[in-house]
Amino acid sequence: MDYKAKVYSLLKKIPKGRVMTYKSIANATGLHPRTVAVALKMNNDPVSIPCYKVVHSDGRIGGYSCEGGVKKKIELLEKDGIEVINGRVEKEFIL
Numbered sequence: 001m002d003y004k005a006k007v008y009s010l011l012k013k014i015p016k017g018r019v020m021t022y023k024s025i026a027n028a029t030g031l032h033p034r035t036v037a038v039a040l041k042m043n044n045d046p047v048s049i050p051c052y053k054v055v056h057s058d059g060r061i062g063g064y065s066c067e068g069g070v071k072k073k074i075e076l077l078e079k080d081g082i083e084v085i086n087g088r089v090e091k092e093f094i095l
Contacts, residue, residue, distance in 0.1 A: 003031055007039040008049045017081040019053045020095050022062075041065045052076040059088040 001009075006029040014020055022033040029036070040051040046066045052073045056062050061084065064073035074084045082093045 003029070003035055004039040004042060006031065007036055008043070011049050011051060011053065014050065014053045014095065017093065018095050019055050019077070019082060019089055019093055021055055021057045023057050024095065025054065050076075053080075055089050055094065059091060059094065061087050061089065 007025060010020070010025055010028055022036045025031075025036045026033040031039075036054070040054060043049050043051045043066075046052065051066070052064060054062070061070055061073060061077075064070050066072065068075070070087075074087075077084055077089065082089055
């Protein structure tokens with residue numbers, strides 16, 4: 001399985017109302033966090049591979065390369081019931 005498939009498979013398992021960090025995905029897949037970020041940036045199917053559910057370890061939103069950028073990422077997180085305050089997700093939402 002290539003690195004993107006590993007990351008995408010894990011993303012599909014993140015439950016509604018929760019997010020993961022680049023670091024936790026890296027630990028779960030045996031990849032470097034930057035490799036995880038590259039896989040997310042290359043995601044061509046953000047509807048079924050929810051890359052918006054990935055944040056920094058401190059809860060910061062981070063980037064979003066899909067249409068709408070960070071504003072859209074925040075909108076999608078809030079639609080999932082995740083509260084975003086000052087560009088951060090509270091720890092209670094992070095797996």
